[in-house]
Amino acid sequence: MTDPKPYSIRPIEGKGLGFIATRSIRFGELVFSEPPLFTLPTASQGLSAILSALVSKSDIQKKQYLELTNYQSQLHGLHPVEGLFFSNALPCGNNGMGAVAAKAGIFLEGCRFNSSCVPNVGNYWNEGRGIIEFWALKDIEEGEELCTFYLVGFETRAARRRKLRQSWGFECHCATCSLSGDALKASDERRTMLSILMEEIGNCGNRPGEGVKKAKLALRLTRAEGLAYPVVTFSYDAFQLCAAVSDLEHAKAWLREAYSGAVHIRGPEGAQHYVVWLDDIEQHPAWGVGRQKMTLEGPDE
Numbered sequence: 001m002t003d004p005k006p007y008s009i010r011p012i013e014g015k016g017l018g019f020i021a022t023r024s025i026r027f028g029e030l031v032f033s034e035p036p037l038f039t040l041p042t043a044s045q046g047l048s049a050i051l052s053a054l055v056s057k058s059d060i061q062k063k064q065y066l067e068l069t070n071y072q073s074q075l076h077g078l079h080p081v082e083g084l085f086f087s088n089a090l091p092c093g094n095n096g097m098g099a100v101a102a103k104a105g106i107f108l109e110g111c112r113f114n115s116s117c118v119p120n121v122g123n124y125w126n127e128g129r130g131i132i133e134f135w136a137l138k139d140i141e142e143g144e145e146l147c148t149f150y151l152v153g154f155e156t157r158a159a160r161r162r163k164l165r166q167s168w169g170f171e172c173h174c175a176t177c178s179l180s181g182d183a184l185k186a187s188d189e190r191r192t193m194l195s196i197l198m199e200e201i202g203n204c205g206n207r208p209g210e211g212v213k214k215a216k217l218a219l220r221l222t223r224a225e226g227l228a229y230p231v232v233t234f235s236y237d238a239f240q241l242c243a244a245v246s247d248l249e250h251a252k253a254w255l256r257e258a259y260s261g262a263v264h265i266r267g268p269e270g271a272q273h274y275v276v277w278l279d280d281i282e283q284h285p286a287w288g289v290g291r292q293k294m295t296l297e298g299p300d301e
Contacts (some may be wrong), residue, residue: 006031007146009112016069018114019121019146025136028264031121031146032134036105037061039092040085045104047082054081064108071169087168090132092125101125107132116147116174117160118226123148124266135265137228147174152229154195156188176225190221194230197221201237205290208241212250212296215241219299232261235299243286245294251281253298 006025012018025031038053054062065084073083088111091101110132113121120140124133140146150168151160157177164172179187197218204211215238222230239254255278262271277284 009109012114012145015114017112019112021140021142021144021146023142025140027136027139029136030133030267031136032110033126033131034107034110035131036092036107037065039103039105040089041103042101045085045089047079050081050085061108065106068106068108068111075166075169090123092132093127105132110134113146113148115150115164115168115172116145117149117151117157117172117176118174119147119149120144121146121148122229122265124270126267126269128269133267133270135267137265138226149229154191154198156191157184187225190225194218194221194225198233201234204241205244208245208290208294209296211241212238216297216299228261228265232258232265235261238299240284240286242296243281243284244288244290245292245296246288246290247294247296248281250296250298251287252278253300255281257299 006021006023006029007019008022009017010020012020019032037057040049040053054065057065066081068084068088070080070083070087072078072086073080076083076086078086085106088106089104090107090110092103092105093101110123113123113134120136120138121134122137124135126133134146134148151163155163157179161171161177164170176187197214201211201214201218204214215234218234219231222234235254235258239251239258242251242254255274259271259274259278262274281287
């Protein structure tokens with residue numbers, strides 16, 4: 001029987017508390033889920049709103065909140081209660097890669113995940129269930145630390161470290177940030193190119209063939225960097241380019257690729273909207289918006 005709790009939360013040198021795998025975990029496995037202590041809209045996250053949200057909580061819950069790590073008060077001079085919120089709140093909805101979640105929540109255990117620039121766990125807000133879920137982004141061995149990514153993007157190591165110091169008060173020494181020499185240069189070049197490709201693909205509406213080729217290059221670079229979450233983004237971009245020129249065969253292939261990636265990093269419920277389009281791609285808003293029909297490329301070509 002599979003252990004329903006494949007982790008323990010324990011002290012990690014130089015990091016405070018963190019999650020450690022207590023057995024091997026499969027890519028796409030649900031690692032952990034938790035309801036929020038409370039959530040607040042992104043536009044209303046000041047001290048008074050936080051205090052109001054805490055009023056109804058039990059004494060034990062208030063104590064647990066006050067025992068969370070607080071680096072924001074020292075970094076930005078915030079009231080301790082406010083600093084605790086901004087040090088630990090997690091987005092409840094799509095966040096990063098151009099998106100901003102409509103609200104954020106406090107998760108007394110979920111906030112204990114530390115950061116890595118090549119994360120092995122990804123968090124997903126399950127709106128229907130009102131819980132945050134953490135899914136394995138790759139196969140994980142027993143004893144490995146389970147880490148999410150505090151920054152969602154493709155910055156170089158220097159830029160990532162600068163942002164992490166400014167926003168969270170620590171210098172990252174994850175596997176990618178610990179690279180040196182040619183290996184570090186190659187990683188920085190891949191991430192820089194991914195940032196460029198993301199913008200260029202979005203501007204390829206009138207050049208769909210070029211856009212698909214750029215998406216395929218982005219996927220190769222993404223996998224070379226050991227990143228899972230951008231696979232869905234770039235596959236969906238390629239799908240929309242194929243759909244725009246009414247290339248049904250390749251649109252389906254790319255959408256299946258996006259769906260498979262989404263299932264693994266968000267779970268079946270987090271991938272349901274892809275299923276809707278798979279059943280009837282020609283109803284997708286991008287279908288046929290191009291000036292002419294074309295045959296492009298699929299993910300395996």
